[in-house]
Amino acid sequence: MSNYETITNWFVDLQALIMSEPEYAPLRALFPVEAERMRDHALASRLHERAIQVIITTYNVEVERLMIGAIGRLQRRQLGLGLPTDVDEARAMAIAGALDEAGHAPLGSVNAPAVADMRAYLEAQMVDPGDDRPLCDLAAAKDANIAQYPMAAVVGCPHFAAIASDPTTIAAVAHHLGALPTVLGYTAWWSFAGRPEAREAQFFHFDLDDYRICKLFVYLTDVEADSGPHIYVEGTHRPAIVAQARRAWAGGEADFDAWYLQRLRKSDAEVEKVFERQTAILTGPAGTTFLADTRGIHKGLLPDRADRLVGQVLYGVTPRIQEALEPLDLGTPATAHVPDWVVGTPTLDYANRLFLRPAVLPRQGERP
Numbered sequence: 001m002s003n004y005e006t007i008t009n010w011f012v013d014l015q016a017l018i019m020s021e022p023e024y025a026p027l028r029a030l031f032p033v034e035a036e037r038m039r040d041h042a043l044a045s046r047l048h049e050r051a052i053q054v055i056i057t058t059y060n061v062e063v064e065r066l067m068i069g070a071i072g073r074l075q076r077r078q079l080g081l082g083l084p085t086d087v088d089e090a091r092a093m094a095i096a097g098a099l100d101e102a103g104h105a106p107l108g109s110v111n112a113p114a115v116a117d118m119r120a121y122l123e124a125q126m127v128d129p130g131d132d133r134p135l136c137d138l139a140a141a142k143d144a145n146i147a148q149y150p151m152a153a154v155v156g157c158p159h160f161a162a163i164a165s166d167p168t169t170i171a172a173v174a175h176h177l178g179a180l181p182t183v184l185g186y187t188a189w190w191s192f193a194g195r196p197e198a199r200e201a202q203f204f205h206f207d208l209d210d211y212r213i214c215k216l217f218v219y220l221t222d223v224e225a226d227s228g229p230h231i232y233v234e235g236t237h238r239p240a241i242v243a244q245a246r247r248a249w250a251g252g253e254a255d256f257d258a259w260y261l262q263r264l265r266k267s268d269a270e271v272e273k274v275f276e277r278q279t280a281i282l283t284g285p286a287g288t289t290f291l292a293d294t295r296g297i298h299k300g301l302l303p304d305r306a307d308r309l310v311g312q313v314l315y316g317v318t319p320r321i322q323e324a325l326e327p328l329d330l331g332t333p334a335t336a337h338v339p340d341w342v343v344g345t346p347t348l349d350y351a352n353r354l355f356l357r358p359a360v361l362p363r364q365g366e367r368p
């Protein structure tokens with residue numbers, strides 16, 4: 001089955017659950033269509049994007065919980081999926097606990113030879129220097145604040161899919177999100193040092209990619225306080241903390257909403273004053289990995305002294321249509337670095353299905 005059909009069926013089946021199960025009736029106001037209408041991808045995307053917006057902008061935790069419940073039920077009962085096997089469950093729970101509480105959690109380190117492989121691979125790829133400029137060599141992008149690698153190139157980066165698919169990490173993310181994750185993006189980018197001012201994600205903001213999300217970061221350069229650490233305002237992914245800040249806001253709730261929901265980029269002083277929460281400065285040598293629930297307030301600090309190269313995996317709960325719609329087949333030159341086990345069980349295959357597809361083995365009697 002093509003990726004397109006798999007995604008279509010997922011949305012149709014979820015909609016059928018919403019329409020048929022009484023407990024999901026409150027979701028119907030957001031999804032007032034028959035299940036079959038979800039075959040229209042544009043409609044499915046529009047309805048889900050709108051639902052995410054409504055949930056966030058109305059702080060409707062109950063509807064979010066119902067949606068996660070429906071997705072979990074689809075995964076368990078219809079798709080027959082469970083948590084991955086070969087999991088260090090105590091560790092998965094500890095990681096999920098830190099994510100639930102603070103919003104970020106350290107993971108194990110990637111070893112030096114693997115970091116060197118990833119870096120060498122990425123340095124040989126073209127980058128997007130932003131500002132509508134064409135893809136170029138890394139050297140030609142160094143006047144930008146940030147140069148991003150195209151997603152299709154990052155998927156084939158050595159070790160990356162294996163890091164993203166580690167069963168204990170997938171289990172921890174599943175515990176935190178409340179449903180099995182789907183990888184929604186592979187990204188890697190350079191943040192260059194010495195730029196006069198911060199740009200885009202170098203200002204505080206929060207992400208809205210899905211009903212619930214979590215990102216895995218892999219530092220591929222040494223990251224110290226002056227070389228562009230990820231900065232995370234602890235607890236700000238929790239609706240209760242946001243609600244508390246909203247109640248305490250001197251200008252009233254509408255004014256808070258205008259700042260929190262409509263102002264994409266937020267200043268350090270504003271964030272500090274509004275949330276009064278501990279700020280984590282996530283430093284570490286090349287190979288450091290961690291998870292962050294970027295529904296919370298965060299940014300990548302503008303590096304002062306040294307450039308930073310980071311890889312990132314985005315986990316969500318719905319299979320949103322991707323820039324690279326068709327997954328890459330394993331066993332081809334583009335995925336030469338990706339081990340088979342990352343799609344070797346139903347749950348890992350599900351997590352990776354937007355980007356990676358098991359190699360099609362030649363049928364008996366067919367020539368390879």
Ligand SMILES: O=C(O)CCC(=O)C(=O)O
Binds near residue numbers: 229298
């Ligand atoms: O560069 C960073 O550490 C921040 C990344 C970020 O803002 C994001 O992934 O949304």
